[in-house]
Structures are given as structure tokens and as C-alpha cells.
Amino acid sequence: MNPPVVYAVQSLRSSRNGSGMASKTRRKSKNHDTFKSNLSSGSFAISPNFLGRDSRLPAFLIVGLAALALMPRIQTNDTLIWSFVAAAVFLGLWLAFLLSRGQAERDTYSFDIALRPQHYIQACVQFSVYAYWGYHWELIPGSGLRPVYDHALLMLGQIIFAYAFGILLSWSRHQKYILGFGPIPIIFSVNLFLWFRDDWFYMQFLMIALGFMGKEYIRWNREGRSMHIFNPSAFALGLFSLVLILTNTTHLTWGQEIASTLTLAPNIYTFLFLIGLVVMYFFSITLVAGMAAISLFVLSTLYSSFAGVPYFLDSEIPAAVFLGLHLLVTDPSTSPRTALGKLIFGVFYGCGVFVLYTLLGALGAPTFYDKLLCVPILNLSVIAIDKIVRSVQSENVLNVWKQNWMSGRANLAHMIAWVVIFGSMSVLGKTDGQHTGDSLPFWQQACVEG
Template identity: 45%
Template sequence: MPPLRGFSIASVFIFGFVLFGLLDRVRANPRLFWSFMGAVAVLLAWSAVLFGSAWCRRRRLTLEFVPRPQHYLQACLQTAIFAYWGWYWRQVYDSYYLVIAQLVFAYAFDLLLSWSRRDHYRLSFLPFPIVFSTNLFLWFKPEWFYFQFMMLALGFAAKELLRWNKHGRETHIFNPSSFSLMVFSLGLILTGKTDITWGKEIAITQFYPPHMYLFIFLIGLPAQYLFGVTTMTMPAVMTTYLFGLAYYRATGVYFFFDSYIPISVFFGMHLLFTDPSTAPRTELGRMIFGSLYGLGNVALYYVLHSAGVPEFYDKLLPVPILNVMIQLIDRAAGSELLRRFDPSGFGRSLVGRRRNLAYIALWTIVFAMTSAAQGVGDKHPGQSVPFWQRACAEDRLHACAYLKVLHSNFCRQGSGWACNELGTLEAERELDRTAAVASFERGCDLGFMPACGNIERIIN
């Protein structure tokens, strides 16, 4: 096609993006509005330079529609997650127009980037899983939304520019959404600006819907059947769970405090690191890859918690590092030392999707047993205040600190009893009379009479 026709196609996406920027809800927030207009200006300037140059050089541009199952299937599954999650956290529904706007922006950016580097553009559903995956883990608040567009742009740029030869085929090194999530997560950590995102709220509210672990398990099955990613998800889950069991046996408390595997980490094990294009090729390699992701979450959670940084970043940081290691992992899996553990030597008659189905059957049994043991699911002993009260009384590792977090949260939510318990903890454990009096006063104001008595007792 001539450059003018290519420009008209790009203009359709840009014009659609402009329409979102003119919505009343966008114009009501000046910073959000100018985030849109700034992105529009970049896209228009890029289009003018690109198609003006193409016209002068008499380039012939081509466009091909290539729908790939891994893209539209993942998009459908992620849409189901947004629908279920949003029913229990309305911020998801309230932000639907921003997600759709990101999709339009992503198509415009991807088209311009491809035609800037070559004459051919493959139109597909790829922007859907990239945008949805990004928004399942991190999105910026409206006042800072220009960072959201920058994060998407970085993901597409990384996919296009950071490439290598993998088993004789040139492909992208990094999972696009994971790479941009890691870069922006590091930026937020280093600047201490986590509060300009919904990151904390996302990690917390993904637990709001009932039976969310089961829902994610079921949602993941179609992709596991079609693309054989069970060999990554199952080892990641089991490695993290077994570590949690060992930690509990050693310390008497839970590593992640209120679960063996936080729901947001469980999300990551199904939806973030399982891109077949950026994973090892061998069966054993994928199992090692999954186990390393589980261990990476554990290690990063410890580092982030020790540094006083929000722990939800733990699932976002290790994926690009593992992406770089996949060829090394495959070579290690084929070494003399590890070859004897290669599961591909078992059940050789099971190939293709029959083998995928066999792994799904095994994963179903493992998930059912783990759920029965409260390894995953809505209920966990670490969610119980009495458990942490006993652990604190026994001076278990970090127990009193976490008990204080629980009491503080419930006190802020209006529990006079929790405020009284918080004051008692501050007075007796931390010897902080000022903080204790403030907590008792809050409890008294909420109508919990023992807190009123404790004010007089601690003052006198």
C-alpha cells in the first residue's frame, strides 16, 4: 500500500485515542487529560515523520492480519479475570475506559514502531494480553497516567528491539509486559513513589473475590492444555508452597504471614511468566524455570520486606532475569548431571496435547491436595488474629510486628477492640506510652469501654 493509505490506517487508531481523551471523565482531570494529549502529540509527530519519509522514499507498506490463538485466548481469559475481580473491587469497572484507551494507544504505537523498522506490519491480538497483563499487576493513578503510556511503550519497544537467536530463530528476549513492569517497579522502589499507583490495592483486592485461587486455576487450564505451560506453573506453585511449609516448621509462623502463596503471586505464576516464547524449550528446563520463579518470589519478598519496601513487587522483578537465563537453563537441563531427572523420558507415548493433558491431570491432583491442606484458598491459619497473638506471646519470629499490623488495620477500620489490643501491645511490648494512649483513646472513642479504663491506668 502507498504511505498515504498507511497514514490513514494509523490515523484511525490515533483518532480513536483522541476520542477517549475527550471523554468527560478524562477532561474532568486536567493531568489525565494532558497525559492523553501528550501521547496524541507524540503519535501524530511520529506519524508525520514516518509517512513523510516513506512518501519521499517511495516505500510500499504492507499489513497482514495474523490472529494467533495464544493472543486471543489469553485476552479472553484475562477479560474474565477483570470481570470477576471488578465485581468485588469497583475501581476495576470504573477504570474500564482507561484500559480500552491503552489498547488503542498500544495498536497505534505498535503499528508505527513496526513500519518504522520494516515495510511489513502484522496486525494481531498481541496488544490485548500485553495491556491486560500490565494492568493486572500495576497501573498508575489518573494524575500520573502518562507513566502508564510510557510503560506500555517500553514493553512494545523491548519486544521489537531487544532480540536474540533462540534455537536458530530470532525472537524477543523478554516477555513484553514483564520487562516494562520490572523497569517501572524498580523506578518506583528507588524513588519511593509507590503511592502514585494502585499497586498495593491491586495486590490486596485480588483476594476479595471468593474462591479466587480456584478461579485462577480453572482460568489457566485452557492455556495449559494448548501451550503446555503446566510444567512452569506447577513447579512454581509447589516450590513456593514447600518452602512455606519448611519455614513454618522451622519458625512456627508463616513466611508470607497470611498465606503460603499470596494471591497476587499465584496470579503471576499463571499469567505473568508463562509466555512460551520467552521460556525454556525443554520440559525439564521449564520445570527449573518455574521453580526458580517461585524461589525468586521468596527471595525478593524477604529483601523487600527487610528494606521496608512494598512486598507486592516480588512477583514483578524476577521474570526478565529468568528470561535472559532460558538458554542457560536449557543447556543445564541437558547436562549429564540433570539429564537423569528429565521427565520427558517418561510416558514417551504421550506427545503433544495428550502430554499436556497428562500434566494437567497431575496438576489438578496437586492443586486439590494443596487446597485441602489450606496451602491455597480462601482460608489460612495466618489470617487468624488468635494465631498471631499466640505466636507473639511465644516470641515467634516477626509475630508481634505482624500482630501490630493486623491490629492497626482493624483499628483504622473502626474496631475499638483492635485499638485497645494495639494500645496494649504498644504499652507492654514496645514500651511506647504515647502511642499506646493514642490507640486507647481511639478505642474509647469507638465505644470500647476497656480502652477507656486503660487510658486512666496508663496515665496514672
């Protein structure tokens, strides 16, 4: 080959290799910078070029949900098996659709990581309830058969389902998914009050899906921010409770057993009171829980004084209601922000439970739904309550300190007042002590006296 030609070919090859290496270096540098930017912002963006690979989190969750169907606990019931398999298939098809859409539309999906205290602290508190109550509830005393512990694997399945469902729901709406502990307290909250029996367990997945859809789609503008109106767990519990009442199908659930077995745990009121203080301290919900309890106690006492018999038969405040006023109605995101608003909200919850107990009893429906039905209605009143309170500038009615101390010293003062009130109730035997309604001779005498 002619030397000039050889030189030209070599130069061309060198130029191509050099430009190729430079281009590769630039792409690598760009990808590295993008990764660093995403890492520093806490946002993990999914590139459409690598959509299949980066969708592995929901894929792993779906596979994990399907794998649970092979566990011995799930294998004991055919409906349980198919409930888990059907849920996994549904989520898998949904993910496949999103992957296909992402490739066609060059769409991107992403995560934002947010580890919020209200989620993991509440989850820890709820877990303590399961551990304590679950240990003391045995189907047959001494048998070691504990329904709550037996239900643990099913709750794990619900948590996996909730994460996968939440991710796919956000991505379907072209939104980032906030990855954190959020789904866990929602699942724990739902199962503290209602879960379906094995033969109908697919309804549990539907209830969870309904709660997350309500959180995602039913929103309003609150103080300049788009926020969900309803407490997700309370929304799902309220709607399903209504359906179960109307269809007379409460027997498909463990709802009645859950409500009635809390008192099997020794000193359950004191236990709930103590863990409630944790939530009160961190999230300033003392006025909501405290006023709900005080309202119920006052109304129950007044009824007993006039009627001569306890209103709630065997307690001043049912243990399940006491649990609800600490861990269900007190969601900071769906309750008032003002001090007086929280007080009013708590009073409304107490009065609502009191009225619903009578109403449900008169209709022949299970009365344990009383604590569940009024929460969604109260959630709708939150903005109105805060507006009324602010319009009359009543924030200082309950605060002897400055308003900006509300989350600090004033809340501690409210907690101290609540400790004194609960202590007084305990001394009077209105919590864990022997209640008048627990005495058979009392009811025999009441029947004789008409």
C-alpha cells in the same frame, strides 16, 4: 479539410484513445492482480502513491485516542486529559514523519495479518479475571464504585496506543507490522499488576511504550530465529517496579491495592486455578506454573514449620503471586521449550519470589513487587537452561511417553498431576480456606510467645 488529412487525424485520435484505454486496462489489471496477490497472502501492502490514504489505520487509532479525552471519565482529571492528548499528538507527529519519509524515499509500509491463539486465548482468560475480581472490589461496600470497571476506559486507551505505537515502530524500522491480537494480552497483563493513578497516568503510556520497544529491539537468535528476549509486559513491569522502589514512589500507583484486593473475590484461588487450566491445555505451560506453585508451597511450609508463623503472613501463596505464576511468567515465547527446562524455570520463579519477598521486606520496600522483579532475569536464562537440559539429554526424565508426545499426552499427564496437587492443597485449607494468619488470636499468641 482534405479527406486524407481528415482520415489521418481520425486515425491518430483513434490510436491515442485505443492506446490510452489499453494502458488504463493494463494498469487496472495489474492493480487487480496485485490486490488479489496481497489478499491471498494475507499481506496488505501500502503503495507509496497512495500512502496518505492507506495509512488510515494508524490515523484512525490516533484520532480515536484523542477522542477518548472527551469522555466523561477522562474529563474528571486534567492530567488524564493532557496524557491522552499528548500521546495522540506524539503519535500523530510520528505518523506525519513516516508519511513524509515514505514520499521522499518511495518507501512502502505493509501489514501481515496473524491471529494467533496464544494472543486471543490469553486475552480472554485475562478478561475473565478483570470481570470476576473487578465485580467484587468496591471502594466502599455497597457503593457500586468499582475501581477495575472504572479503569476499563483507560485500558481501552492503552490498547489503542499500543496498536498505533507498534505499527509506527515497525514501519520506522522498515518492517511489516503483524496485525492481530498481540497488543491486547500485553496491556491486560500490565494492568493486572500495576497501573498509575490519574494524576500520573502519562507514566502508564511510557510503561507501555517501553514494553514494546524492549520487544522490538532487545532480541536474540533462538533456534535459528530472531526472537524477543523478554516477555514485553514483564519487562516493562520489572523496570518500572525497580524505578518505583528506588525512588520510593509506589504511592503513585494502585499496585498495593491491586495485590491486596484479589482475595475480595470469593474462591479466587480456585478461579485462577480453573482459568489457568485453559492456558495449560493450549500452550503446555503446566510444568512452569505447577512447579512454581509447588516450590512456593514447600518453602512456605518449611518456614512455617521452623518459625512457627506463616511466611506470607495470611496465605501459603499470595493470590497475586498465584495469578503471576499462571499469567505472567508462563509466556511460551520467553520460557524454555524442553520439559525439564520448564520445570527448572518454574522452580526458579518460585524460589525467586520467595527470596525477593524477604529481601524487599528487609529493605522496607513493598513486598508485592516480588512476583514482578524476577521475571526479566529468568527470561535471560532461557537459552542456557535449554542448552544444559539438551546437553545431558534429559528430556525423557519427565516423560514416560515419546518426546514427540510432549504437547499432547504428556502435558495432559502433567495437568492431572497439578489438579491432584491443587486439590490436596485445597483439602488442607491452604488455598481458599481460612488461613492461620487470618486469625488475630494466633498473632496475639505468637507475640506473647516471642
